[in-house]
Amino acid sequence: MGKTGLAASICYPVGANFKFFVATRRPAAVKKTKQTDKRPGKTIARTQRPRSGGLATGSISDAIPAPAGPASDDARYRLLFESASNPIAVFDRNGVFLMINQVGALNMGRPASEIIGRSLGDFIPEFFEFSVERYRRVIDHGESLQTEDCVPLPGGARWFWSAMEPVRDLHGKVYCVQVISYDITERKAAQAALRESEEQYRAVVEDQTEIITRFLPDGTLTFANEVCCRFFRKPAAEIVGFKWQPNAEPEDLPMIEAKLATLSPANPVVTIENRIYNGAGELRWMQFVNRGFFDESGSLQYLQSVGRDITERKNVEQALRDLLENLEQRAQERASALEASDTALRVNVDRLRLVEQATHDGIWDWDMVAGVEYHSTRWKEILGFGPDELPNVPATFFDRLHPEDRPEVDRVRVAHLENGSPYEVEARLRHKLGHYCWILSRGQAVRDITGRVVRMVGSITDISERKQAERRIRALSELGRKLNSTRSHREAALCALDVAQELLGWDACVVELYAPPNNEVVSVILMDTVNGHKQEFPFDKERQQSRKVVAVPLAEARLVLRKPGEAAEAGLRTFGDTARRSTSLLFAPICSKNQVIGMFSIQSYAFNAYNESARETVQMLADYCGGAFERILTQAALADSEARFAAFMNFLPAAAYIKDAEGRHLFVNRHLVESVGLAPESWLGRRLSEMIPSNTAATAELNDRKLLASGKPQVYEEQLVERGKARTYLSSKFPIPQADGATLLGGVSFEITERREAEHEREILLAQVQSARNRLEQLSRRLLEVQESERRRLARDLHDQVGQALTAIQIKLQTASRNAILKNVRTNVVASLGMLDELVQLTQNISLNLRPSILDDLGLETALRWLTEHQVAEGGPRGEFQPAPLESRLQPEIETACFRVAQEAITNILRHARASEFIVSLRRDGELLGLFIHDDGVGFDPQARLKSPERFKDLGLLGMEERVALVGGRLEIESSAHTGTTVNAWFPVKWCAPNDGSI
């Protein structure tokens, strides 16, 4: 409605004469025209045909006669009421229509009959409450009201000025309200328009900037208006009479003069725009409309100029011009840039196409503004689609992306867009067939002039194979690690089969080994999928023929397959789920040391389940298996050998140990642990002196160190005192050189405590025995000595005492015989002499036999000669004596022993030998004297004789041995029927003391 301030000054008194100033007009679609005329005051507005209402002049009271008589007044009122050109309605205090005139009914859009008796709310519900409130005010308080309302009529909203009068009844009580409304819609509109115009007028008036001046053709000013004075900040007196030219911008003067010069009666007006310096010294652009006033002759008398400050406009114009220029320039630049980028784009597109062809990659081009994404043929092909199959939308990519990979893809893209990091991400896209394949997506964002990202272009590379290979490598390295800890062929095969399952998948599998010595087939694993579960099947050796496989070098290994429909070899049976057959098979030889030792096979029910890459994988698995088998065998052998070593060490009934150079134990066997009684773990890393604190341990360690220093193995006894008990060990210790240069000490110690004790006892016993023997020897010697001395004494006694006595008697008798006279006395004496002779002889013989005095008196040699030559009976063997050179007499016991041996030997010869002759030979043999008695008789077995039960009866041989042994000699008897008998006796040569009691 515009400013209401001005409209308020135009009032419409109620009940008085008033005139509508402005014709009503349609509230909507009021068109305002441009003001071209600068004259102030007038506002011209175009009007349109008023819709309703009209002009109402005069006063209401004139229009409505006062109620005089009931019928005529009422009729007059009704006439007036009905004919009024304004809507009049009467309401009760509840807003119900009591009366309504035609115009009012028209406004409502209904016949009056339909309105009277109905509530206002039925027709204008939104106006109702507000109206009712006012009606009640009028009715209740009896006061009049005037309002201006915008009423939403059925035909459209219109402004009404309404006068509400209370209507009294005859009693003077107000019972209804009369409402007369005047349609002020147009007025309102006009008011608004007027207000606008007035504003504009004011603007014009208040903001008057026109300078009006009159000047002479030479430029002298004759008149200047107020504005002009304000402009130049000079009073009129200082302006009028002066020229205007100095105020103008000198550059513009020529142009101004020129234009002014064009003034003519035919062309009296010229508009010039030029610059003027105002009173503040500012340069302002001014537009002057100059009208020239001519006289009748057409010469210029004076000019009137109306000027306004157009500096702002000029500035704006200039700015616009600049902007335009700028815009044009930029448009130009942009156009050329666009052209360039267009070219570049074309080039790039071509390049992309080439790259696409060359790299086998799929290209994508995402127009982020338009929301479309182009995918090259190859892109689609990678995912298994045809060129026309996928829509050109980003969703083609994003929907197919693996959910797990989505976050990363987003992250990389955002990072690229924000800080330019490279867009490069590996992700999985769903293939047409439903599985995911790995792709590498790389791209670059494209920005517009403002830097906004409008496009991304890139490529995808099918890295399935690479991923597959990576997976394979990972799986295989994992396998390698696992296989290192497997212990059996089966375990190793299972590990490899797991990897095969992971990388390739299989439904059935066979792993076989060809076992030495004649390469019988040994099944390691047979598995098949039965009812969806993988099951292992036992290798039934009886039912499955054992095929003899010759282990061939790798280069010659062949595979023989059965064709479909071909029967299996006799004796070979299928295994597993025989209802399903494997359709894809992969076999790889398991090799070890360049020999085929087995076969590794996986099988699938699906067709073409395996490609060349799969074959390579299976070969690798077989190779890994081969390596693992080799290692397992080696380990088994090693384990066997270690088990043997361990068994050996632990069953060894001696302490075995290995120590380092400092004496710390690295290995101890069971015997050592058990015998000392300390836990095995406590030994490792500890020294002997730590385990058994005693001097003996320290000594042992010292010996160990010496041994290591000498570097030679040694066997020696050592003692250890442990828990109070001393034990003796026979230890064999030896240095063990190591590859790293260090030397360890190894040792085995046998406990010989008991043996030593036993030996010790034995030594004691031996000593006892020896001493006993010594005593025995002494006794024996003593015995012999005694015997000899007894004999000697006896012999001597016989000889000396008896013999001599007899001889004395002989002499006496001989003497007596000589002197005897009587014959019979002589006869008796002679007879007695004869008897005595015999007796003497007898005595001598006994004596000689007991102990030949020859031996004592004349020595060994003489005695032996006598023995040999004179002791032999008639008819017996002849004896011969062979002497030896003896410087002097030997010690008596040696001479005795020698003589007795000869005597015994000869006795034997005479008794048993049946010899014809014998020889007794003495021979010096260095420090020994040899006595040899040889006979040519029948011989005997000396050993038998010595061991026979008779031996104690005949002490001869024993006695010989004893005598010889007693004097430190040696006796040997050689005897056979062939050679006869030779008794060999050797005696140490010990000379008799030179002095035999002589002077």
Next chain:
Amino acid sequence: MVPFEMSTTPLRILLADDHVLVRAGIRTLLDQLPGVTVVAEASDGREALQLAAKNQPDLAILDVAMPVLNGLEATTRLRQQFPSLRVLVLSMHANEEYVQQAFRAGAAGYLLKKSAVAELEAAIRAVESGKTYLSPSLVQRVSLKPGPAGDQTKSPLERLTSRQREILQMIAESRTTKEIAAELGVSAKTVEFHRAELMKRLNLRDIPALVRFAMQSGLAHPEG
């Protein structure tokens, strides 16, 4: 019996015998002999020596078997110390060994005790006049054998017994054991023993060496 002529001085005799009775008996016999006087009596060898030194007898009659120093030894010493003293050995032993020893020791005569009564005078007379005397009953027994092999100065050949020399010669002559045995009338075993002994005694190693020795010793001649 030749009557004993009285010389100017009687023969001084030392008598030594450990047996009192026997000595007494012999003394008695000696006392009965004219021209003989017993100047000393000893009961053992040493005493005999002492008395001989003291009394300077002409003749010593010694028993073989005497304590301290036996008769043979005493004989040897007496003969050494008193070369003019003659010794007559008196013995019970009839062994030729004793006789040989006695004569080797320097005795002039050997007389058996049992024949003492009958032969004493003869023995004394013989010895006194520088002859040797041997009891007739012993003459048969005693044969003059060569000295014992104890003599170191003899050659190896001489140190062999005659039997050994015999056999050696035959071996050198290339006779077989059997032939040698038959020839000598001994058994082959004996021959072999002899041969072994020969080799040991002569310090020879084998039979060819034996043969060479025999040749060299002149025992055998090389056969053509």
